[in-house]
Every structure is written in structure tokens, then in C-alpha cells.
Amino acid sequence: MKTESTRVTSFDVAEKAGVSQATVSRALAGSTIISEATRDKVLQAARELNYHVDERAASLRQGRTRSLAVVLIARLDGAIDAVNPVAHxxxxxxxxxxxxxxxxxxxxxxxxxxxxxxxxxxxxxxDGMIVIGTTANAAAWDYFRALDDGVRKVAYWGGASNDLAFVRPDNHxxxxxxxxxxxxxxxxxxxFIGASDRYQQQFRERLEGFNAAMQAAGLTAQTIDTPDDLMRExxxxxxxxxxxxxxxxxxSIFAACDASALGAIEQLxxxxxxxxxxxxxxxxxxIAAGNHSFPTLTTVRADFDAAGEALVEMALADSPMSRRVPVSLVERESALGPKV
Amino acid sequence: MKTESTRVTSFDVAEKAGVSQATVSRALAGSTIISEATRDKVLQAARELNYHVDERAASLRQGRTRSLAVVLIARLDGAIDAVNPVAHxxxxxxxxxxxxxxxxxxxxxxxxxxxxxxxxxxxxxxDGMIVIGTTANAAAWDYFRALDDGVRKVAYWGGASNDLAFVRPDNHxxxxxxxxxxxxxxxxxxxFIGASDRYQQQFRERLEGFNAAMQAAGLTAQTIDTPDDLMRExxxxxxxxxxxxxxxxxxSIFAACDASALGAIEQLxxxxxxxxxxxxxxxxxxIAAGNHSFPTLTTVRADFDAAGEALVEMALADSPMSRRVPVSLVERESALGPKV
Incomplete structure (x- = not known):
């Protein structure tokens, strides 16, 4: 009898079922070569022995990992709980x-x-990789840009560079x-207030959308450039x-991100x-904090579910193409109009 | 010559270095049986062929995964961005x-x-498992409690049950x-306001700490029990x-968690x-949102870094023991004193 600490293998199942180990493998992998009767015999033996397929070994034999690598880039100077809620x-x-x-x-x-x-x-x-994170960590983006030779399957959220395959909100x-x-x-x-760092492509797109709307209205667009090395608030x-x-x-103030908007509200x-x-x-x-500020924050929210789907699809695609996810206006209290 | 799409194997390295495949494996695994000269030859061949050790295959041979499973339990009814920031x-x-x-x-x-x-x-x-998540998903906790037979190496953050091996803040x-x-x-x-659900062990501990302090001061402790099926705000x-x-x-109000405190501030x-x-x-x-409310929220913050360390250690331990991480008071504006 096997002791509890010894792992049950497919050979044990084969012995109990009275078939070969190859038959056990095929039966458990759902191969159609195996008869129903044999499959039932194997399944029953596996159940009785409390046998679990070792999926890492199985996927290794199949030559694919069924895994995605997900990299969460954080600020070097940030606390562990200071990761941007958008990234989470x-x-x-x-x-x-x-x-x-x-x-x-x-x-x-x-x-x-x-x-x-x-x-x-x-x-x-x-099988593929997804990179999510702050553009404020320039060293990280230097690293990933150098790594990305176009051969690897990598999908970036936000995307510090327009050369990479990214998923972004419809910023413009x-x-x-x-x-x-x-x-x-x-x-x-x-x-418009925001940092215009070289890796800050999303803020640039938002600024362009702002400028376009101002121009269409025949108004002058003003901008304040803030240093990217400060925390956004x-x-x-x-x-x-x-x-x-x-x-x-x-x-009025159009902040390039919610965190800066919340800092602005506080300072006002x-x-x-x-x-x-x-x-x-x-x-x-x-971000959720916009629900709790006073006044609560009017903002634009990206479709995060769509972003998750798009990133996973891209990370598995042979030639990933950059994609946009839709946004929706969230009207709260912070821009209800000037008191004349 | 090999085409780019074909994976270089340890056999290719062995051929180039003029040694056996077993020698390549030993050399790359750092075995001391191999002479320095042989190791150098193998390393140079591996470099020239751009050979990477397949770590999944290697760890499989070694009989351990070098992996931890981390489960993030979310509310069934919550939006994807509504996961408690503490869990993140x-x-x-x-x-x-x-x-x-x-x-x-x-x-x-x-x-x-x-x-x-x-x-x-x-x-x-x-090799082990860590479970992090909301106690509001009772079905999930039913599942994990039934699964936890004491044999598996599982470490829980918060811990809906006192029978499980958990890491919690010093709630009391x-x-x-x-x-x-x-x-x-x-x-x-x-x-004190908070839900007293059967899986809400942490709130119970906080209530006990509240009661103890009130009793020590000779004051009467009041409590309002809130339904756990509502969102915390x-x-x-x-x-x-x-x-x-x-x-x-x-x-004054002592809310069992920040989210409820923020809801209370808003409603006041x-x-x-x-x-x-x-x-x-x-x-x-x-949580970060407590920085942006008006007034900003006075609260207690757990040492998240210590929690991460403790959870990983426990998930790898043979007989994990529950542990506490220290907390610190974060004084802001929401309880600066009554105006007499």
C-alpha cells in the first residue's frame, strides 16, 4: 500500500485498471481512440486512487504552457499599497x-x-506576456522596450511607446x-494639467482630445505641464x-488623471x-476614490472588462495589433457649472 | 543550421560543447561534479546558441514547482474595479x-x-497556496473551508474562520x-458599526477591541449591526x-472598515x-481613498509588507501557524474632536 506522502502516478492507475500507462494518458486526455468501457475503467481507478493529472507535466508534453505572464510595473518610490488603482x-x-x-x-x-x-x-x-503599469517608472519601460524585438508575444496596457502593441482607452x-x-x-x-513625459503617451492623447474640442468651440486651450517625478496627487x-x-x-481644470484631479480638488x-x-x-x-472626494469627481471611465479581454487575446496572438477600449462619462459633482 | 522557430535544446548545447547532455544539465544546474573547464565550455556553447533552460521542465524533474498559487476572492456582484483595495x-x-x-x-x-x-x-x-479576499462571498469561503483538510499548505489573508491558518492585522x-x-x-x-456575519472574524475582533477600550474607560459601548449583503459604503x-x-x-462612529467609514462621512x-x-x-x-474624503479619514493601517512576507512563509511551511501583523494609527481630520 502506498503511503500518503507518495504521489500516485499514471502507472499506478494503469496497474489498477489493468491497462497500459499510455492508455491511461489517452483516456484522461479525452482521446477518442479509447473505448467507453476502457475509459470508465480508467476513470474509476483514478478516482479510487485519488489520482490527479499533473498538469505541468501534461502541458509540457503538449509543448505549450497554458500560462500567461503578467507583469505589474510599480513606482520605485511608492508604497506597496500605492499602486495605481487603474492598474489593479x-x-x-x-x-x-x-x-x-x-x-x-x-x-x-x-x-x-x-x-x-x-x-x-x-x-x-x-505562452505570452502582458505588461501593466505606471509610465513613471522609466527604467522599467527602457527595459521592456529593449526586450521587445517584435518576435515575443507581448501586450501592453497603456503602452509607454506607440511602437509597442498596446491596449488603451479611447483617450482622444x-x-x-x-x-x-x-x-x-x-x-x-x-x-489642462498633466505631465508630458516621453513615456506618457496616454496623457498626450488626452491633451490632443482636449485641444481638438477647444478648437472646435473656437476657444483657446491652456496647459500646465507638471513634473512627472512627483506623485500624481x-x-x-x-x-x-x-x-x-x-x-x-x-x-476649470481638466486633469490628465483622477489622482491629479483629486489633488487639485484638495488644494482648491x-x-x-x-x-x-x-x-x-x-x-x-x-478610480473609486473619485466617489469619496468632496465634491465627488466627474471623470471618464474605461471599460476594464473589455481591456482584460483585449490584452489576453493580444498576448496569445501571433501578430498582436494595438486596440482601444471604449470609455464612458461619469458625471458627479465637481464640474456642475460656474456660479455666475 | 537551425531555423529561428526551432527551440535550442540541451542536446544542441552538448553537441557544440563536445560533452554529453547529462553533463550540460549538471553544469547548468551548478553541480560540483563538473570541472570548471567543462562548465566554462558548456556555458560558452549555451551563450553562443542562445540557449535558455526550460525552467518548467527543470523544476518538474526536481519535483517542485517553485510556484505559489494565489487566489483573489471577489464579490459576485461587484464590478471588476470594485475589489477591496486592501486585497490589492x-x-x-x-x-x-x-x-x-x-x-x-x-x-x-x-x-x-x-x-x-x-x-x-x-x-x-x-508548492503552496495563498487565499486573499472578501468575506462577503460566503460561497467562496464554504468552498475553501471544505477544501482545507489540514494537509494542504494554505495561508489565508484575513481568514473567515479561526480554524484556518491566517494572517491578520492586530485587529484587537x-x-x-x-x-x-x-x-x-x-x-x-x-x-461601533459593522456587519456581524459568520465569516466576518476580523470585524468581530475589532468590535472586541472597541468594547475592551470602552470598558477600561468605564463607558458604555454601543453597536449598530449592518447587513453584510450590502456594499460596505x-x-x-x-x-x-x-x-x-x-x-x-x-x-462619534467607529466603522469596522474604511469603506463603511467613507460612506458614513458622505451621508453625514x-x-x-x-x-x-x-x-x-x-x-x-x-485605504488610499481615505486621503481624499472630506474630512480626510483617521484610521488604522496594517503593515502590508509584513503581511506579504508572512503569507508566503506560511504557504510554504509544513505546519502553518496563524500570525498577526502590526498596525499603526493614521491621524487625519475626521475625528479631531467635538466642538463643545
Whole structure:
């Protein structure tokens, strides 16, 4: 009799069922060569021995891993709980999508150079790779750009570079819609605030959408460039200080992301400026904290479920093509209109 | 010459180096049987052929996976971006801790019964398992409790049951500290609000810490039980309605978690009650949204890094023992004292 600590193998099942090990393998893999009677015999023996197929061994024999590598890039200077909630939402959507396809997700957290690793497919660990993370970690993007030779199957969320295969929200369309919303509420002098780092492609797209809407309305677009090395909330606070201290003539703020918008709302309150009456604020992302600010934050939210699906499909595709996911306006209190 | 699509194997390296395949395996695994000269020859051949060890095959031969399974339990009714930020912080900490030990993390998102799976170690996919998630998904906990026969190596964050091996914050000590803080600020009639579901062990521990501090101060502890099937923010809103509508004599709220505290703050504002002057509010968790509420939320924050380390250690241990991680008070604006 086998002791509990010894693993039951397909050979044990074969012996008990009175068939060959190859027959056990075929029966458990669902091969149609095996008769129903034989399959039943094998299944019963497997049940009685409490035998589980070793899926890693099985997939190895089949020459594929049924796994996706998912890389979560974090800020080097951030706390463990300071990862952008958007990244977590995309990660959760990717995990759910992978689960639906019976794919495993090998997830790694990478912030420092010692942690950077993108060779999971080369090491036989995954069939494809998905990279999610902050553009603020330039060293990480340098690493992944150098790694991406066009041969590997990699899908990027956000995508610090337009050369890579990325999934992004409809940044241009969403920003245009948000700007039109601001104008429809009676604001006439919105200022766009955001960092224009070389890896910050998404903010650039949002700025272009903002500019397009302003131009279509015959209005002048104003912009404040914030340093990308600050945390996003702090960028919003600094932008408000700059606006107020320099006496810039504006009635609303379009922040390139929700975190900066929340920082701006906080700083307006500290400085005694009423939002939305004196200065309205909108963000972009749809993070949960926007529900709890005062006033609550009007923003644009990406379809995260669609993003998860798109990323998994792309990571498995032979020639991944960049894709956009739709966005929707979330109207709350922070830009309900200026008090005349 | 090999084409690009064909995988280089250890046999190719052996041929090029003029040694046996077994020697290549031993040399690359760092075996001391191999001479330095032979090892150098093998390494050079491997480099020239751009050979990567297939780590899945290698670990399979070694009889261990170098992988941890991580299960993220979500609410069945929640949006993909509504996963508790605490769960995401713990997940990130687990991923970082696993990375430090060169362990892979196989992460799965589980909300519906069709998704429940905890047999990763049985299937030869992982050396141990970590379960993180909401207690609000009772079906998931039923599943994992039934699965946990004490033989498997499983470590739970939070832990819906005291029979399981869990990592939890110092709930009792943290709640006691928070309550003492409330009293030190001049509040005398705090009410504890939280759900007392059978799987809600952490809230129960926080309630006990609250009761202990109140008793030590010679004060009467009041409690409002909220239904666990509501989202946590909504539980906070309902509790405020109940307090105000029933005219319960209280001057502060101790919410069992930050999300409920944020709901309470929001509802107090809607109903024209000033916080912290008329009613102070404290939460428990330390989620980022507490930075953006108005007033910002005073709370207790767990050491997530320590939680990640503890969970990974436990998942690999032969007889995992439950552990506590320290908490620290985060003082902000929501309980600065009643205006007399």
C-alpha cells in the first residue's frame, strides 16, 4: 500500500485498471481512440486512487504552457499599497479573462532593476506576456522596450511607446467628450494639467482630445505641464498653486488623471476656492476614490472588462495589433457649472 | 543550421560543447561534479546558441514547482474595479515577497462558483497556496473551508474562520488604540458599526477591541449591526440614517472598515451633520481613498509588507501557524474632536 506522502502516478492507475500507462494518458486526455468501457475503467481507478493529472507535466508534453505572464510595473518610490488603482482594475480584468480561457496567470510585481524580468516565454514559462503599469517608472519601460524585438508575444496596457502593441482607452474621444461636457456646463476657460513625459503617451492623447474640442468651440486651450517625478496627487496640488499664484485666468481644470484631479480638488479647498462654483475639476480614469472626494469627481471611465479581454487575446496572438477600449462619462459633482 | 522557430535544446548545447547532455544539465544546474573547464565550455556553447533552460521542465524533474498559487476572492456582484483595495495591497505585497524568493505566483480571480478552484497543489501546479479576499462571498469561503483538510499548505489573508491558518492585522490592538484616540479627543459616546456575519472574524475582533477600550474607560459601548449583503459604503450610509432617524445619542462612529467609514462621512454631509464637530468618524484599513474624503479619514493601517512576507512563509511551511501583523494609527481630520 502506498503511503500518503507518495504521489500516485499514471502507472499506478494503469496497474489498477489493468491497462497500459499510455492508455491511461489517452483516456484522461479525452482521446477518442479509447473505448467507453476502457475509459470508465480508467476513470474509476483514478478516482479510487485519488489520482490527479499533473498538469505541468501534461502541458509540457503538449509543448505549450497554458500560462500567461503578467507583469505589474510599480513606482520605485511608492508604497506597496500605492499602486495605481487603474492598474489593479486592469489586472483583475486580465485575471478574470484568463480564467475564462482556462489559462493560468503568472503575475510578477516589478519596481526595481533587480526585479525586471520579461523572459517568461523564453524560459518556457508562458505562452505570452502582458505588461501593466505606471509610465513613471522609466527604467522599467527602457527595459521592456529593449526586450521587445517584435518576435515575443507581448501586450501592453497603456503602452509607454506607440511602437509597442498596446491596449488603451479611447483617450482622444474621452477627453473630447469631457471637454465638451465642461463647455456645456458653462465653463469657458479650462486649463489642462498633466505631465508630458516621453513615456506618457496616454496623457498626450488626452491633451490632443482636449485641444481638438477647444478648437472646435473656437476657444483657446491652456496647459500646465507638471513634473512627472512627483506623485500624481502632488502634481494636482502644485498645478493649483501655480494657477492661483500666477493669477492665471481660468474657470476649470481638466486633469490628465483622477489622482491629479483629486489633488487639485484638495488644494482648491485648502486655498479657499470653491469647487465647482469658482473652479470646476474633471479627471480621467474612473478610480473609486473619485466617489469619496468632496465634491465627488466627474471623470471618464474605461471599460476594464473589455481591456482584460483585449490584452489576453493580444498576448496569445501571433501578430498582436494595438486596440482601444471604449470609455464612458461619469458625471458627479465637481464640474456642475460656474456660479455666475 | 537551425531555423529561428526551432527551440535550442540541451542536446544542441552538448553537441557544440563536445560533452554529453547529462553533463550540460549538471553544469547548468551548478553541480560540483563538473570541472570548471567543462562548465566554462558548456556555458560558452549555451551563450553562443542562445540557449535558455526550460525552467518548467527543470523544476518538474526536481519535483517542485517553485510556484505559489494565489487566489483573489471577489464579490459576485461587484464590478471588476470594485475589489477591496486592501486585497490589492496584500496581493502586491505577496507578489513582491514571492519575487524576492524567486517564486512564481499563479494568480487567479474567483467570484462565481464556476471559478472556484483551490486544487493547484494537487494538480502539480504550485508548492503552496495563498487565499486573499472578501468575506462577503460566503460561497467562496464554504468552498475553501471544505477544501482545507489540514494537509494542504494554505495561508489565508484575513481568514473567515479561526480554524484556518491566517494572517491578520492586530485587529484587537488596533481597535483599542483607535477607541482610546477617540476618547482622548473628547468623544464620549462612540458607536461601533459593522456587519456581524459568520465569516466576518476580523470585524468581530475589532468590535472586541472597541468594547475592551470602552470598558477600561468605564463607558458604555454601543453597536449598530449592518447587513453584510450590502456594499460596505452603503452599510456606512445606512448606519448614519439609522443613527439620525432613531435619534441615537452618540458623538462619534467607529466603522469596522474604511469603506463603511467613507460612506458614513458622505451621508453625514448629505444630512447636514458636521464631521468631526458634531459626529467624529474613524475607520480601519488605511485605504488610499481615505486621503481624499472630506474630512480626510483617521484610521488604522496594517503593515502590508509584513503581511506579504508572512503569507508566503506560511504557504510554504509544513505546519502553518496563524500570525498577526502590526498596525499603526493614521491621524487625519475626521475625528479631531467635538466642538463643545
Amino acid at each position: 482594475a486592469v489586472l483583475a480584468a486580465v485575471l478574470r479573462s484568463a480564467g475564462r480561457r482556462n489559462l493560468q496567470a503568472l503575475v510578477s510585481y516589478q519596481a526595481s532593476e533587480a526585479e525586471f524580468a520579461g523572459d517568461f516565454p523564453d524560459r518556457g514559462l508562458a 474621444g474621452g477627453a473630447r467628450q469631457l471637454t465638451e461636457y465642461l463647455l456645456s456646463k458653462g465653463y469657458r476657460k479650462p486649463v 502632488e502634481q494636482g496640488r502644485r498645478a493649483v498653486d501655480l494657477l492661483l499664484d500666477d493669477g492665471i485666468d481660468c474657470d 479647498r485648502r486655498r479657499g476656492v470653491r469647487c465647482p462654483e469658482q473652479i470646476g475639476v474633471v479627471g480621467f480614469d474612473g | 495591497a496584500v496581493l502586491a505585497a505577496v507578489l513582491r515577497s514571492a519575487g524576492r524568493r524567486n517564486l512564481q505566483a499563479l494568480v487567479s480571480y474567483q467570484a462565481s462558483e464556476a471559478e472556484f478552484a483551490g486544487d493547484f497543489p494537487d494538480r502539480g501546479l504550485a 490592538g488596533g481597535a483599542r488604540q483607535l477607541t482610546e484616540y477617540l476618547l482622548s479627543k473628547g468623544y464620549r459616546k462612540p458607536v 452603503e452599510q456606512g450610509r445606512r448606519a448614519v440614517d439609522l443613527l439620525l432617524d432613531d435619534g441615537i445619542d452618540c458623538d 454631509r448629505r444630512r447636514g451633520v458636521r464631521c468631526p464637530e458634531q459626529i467624529g468618524v474613524v475607520g480601519f484599513d488605511g
